[in-house]
Amino acid sequence: MGNSENLLTIMQMITQADQLASQKDADSYIALFSDDGKIEGTQGSATGQEELKSMVQNVWKNEGHTLHLTTSVIVNDWTDTTATASSILLIVDSDSLKNLSVAQISHTLKRINGKWLFTKRIIS
Template identity: 30%
Template sequence: MRIIHALALCALFIGPATVRAAPPAPGTVEARLQRVEDELAIRRVLVDYAASLDSRDYDAYAALFTSDGEWTGGGGSHKGRAAIRAMLADVLGPAGAANRANFHLITNPRVTVDGDKARATSRYLFVMRGADGRPQPSLAGIYTDDLVRVDGQWLIQRRVADDIMPTREEWAKIIAGQAKP
């Protein structure tokens, strides 16, 4: 009988510590709130992406990606934070050289969350100061992001920058110095 009592006490004290909370049931207030929080956190990743790019904070930029994250665009495909950071330095120059003469604008974000994975699409516009000193749109396109939640934080696992104006091929020539914007 003592063994049964001992097992019952163990179950009483140890059991709750090993039980994980179930995700909220679909349609509940908790589930809806979680979806809104996830979407806002992902939108914040998109905004931080543009801000870190404009401030030339390549470490903050790379930290928005998973350790094996991938960026694909006019400059090719780059996998891993170090490769993404190196791509930025090659295309934009040294880190920390904040350029107040350009802006990355991200608009029309659409976010779909599925548990710890999400997909976001957004439009982007890169504006630079032209030769005459006036703002000049120089690149526009669509981002498609696959994100994952890692230790409670949303990170980009894969980003595809689909340059529309100029096209990916035209932008690659501009980056290589073979064409003018």
């Protein structure tokens, strides 16, 4: 995989994660993480597939019907096997279209068995 393919894959993954959050698809969302993947941030912390799934399901249930909109994706650094990136997440109520929150997200990724996976997402 060349540099531009890696860059595009990472940027698409970040956007896909937020789209899956809008769809409340916990299984597909968690599949984007390594087995020991982590989320840290304003809604708590979780490590590993089971904790991550439980956490996101609880957070999304409390949100109601929302759109998770990704902007300003920047891949800061990457090699053939690791990457760091940042993005802005805007969460909007689907019914009223009111802004519920804005967050800066830091992403750490690793290519495992040829596939890019999140090892950590920090939401602040």
